[in-house]
Amino acid sequence: MDFNQTYLDLSIYTLTHKSNDFIHQHIVDAYTAQTADDQTKPIALVYALAGLYLHLVQNYTGRQVQLAHIEMSKKTKVFDKITLPENRGQITVADVLITPEGFQRDEMIQNWCKSVWGAYSNEHNKVISMTLHLLQK
Numbered sequence: 001m002d003f004n005q006t007y008l009d010l011s012i013y014t015l016t017h018k019s020n021d022f023i024h025q026h027i028v029d030a031y032t033a034q035t036a037d038d039q040t041k042p043i044a045l046v047y048a049l050a051g052l053y054l055h056l057v058q059n060y061t062g063r064q065v066q067l068a069h070i071e072m073s074k075k076t077k078v079f080d081k082i083t084l085p086e087n088r089g090q091i092t093v094a095d096v097l098i099t100p101e102g103f104q105r106d107e108m109i110q111n112w113c114k115s116v117w118g119a120y121s122n123e124h125n126k127v128i129s130m131t132l133h134l135l136q137k
Helices: 003-015 024-035 042-056 062-073 093-097 103-119 121-135
Strands: none
Touching (some): 003 024, 024 093, 024 103, 042 062, 042 121, 093 103
16 A cells, blocks of 8 residues: 555545644644655654644644744754664554544544554653743743
């Protein structure tokens, strides 16, 4: 299965979603963190993990995560290195896309986010610290 096409297909679903929460941001963050490699820019990985933290732990909507990313970008462009875990979560974009549209798929997106965030458990303290520091007024 072509994961780039699968991600694009899921993006169509989330970008046209009726919810005001803008769940598209959550798939961007989950996908970025799950597919990161040595070529991924540190800012992309930090923002993705910060977005997952803000969503899953602080209950931010996708719109609120976007606004947080904007605030974070005003502070620094230098980020601590995030160690990539070997396993990035048991749920993939393909698993999400094959789930029936509507409540079930939305719930699977949530589970995907949890799966990816959990895979980075060794980096949680670092990500939370950076995120909170960058969001300080």
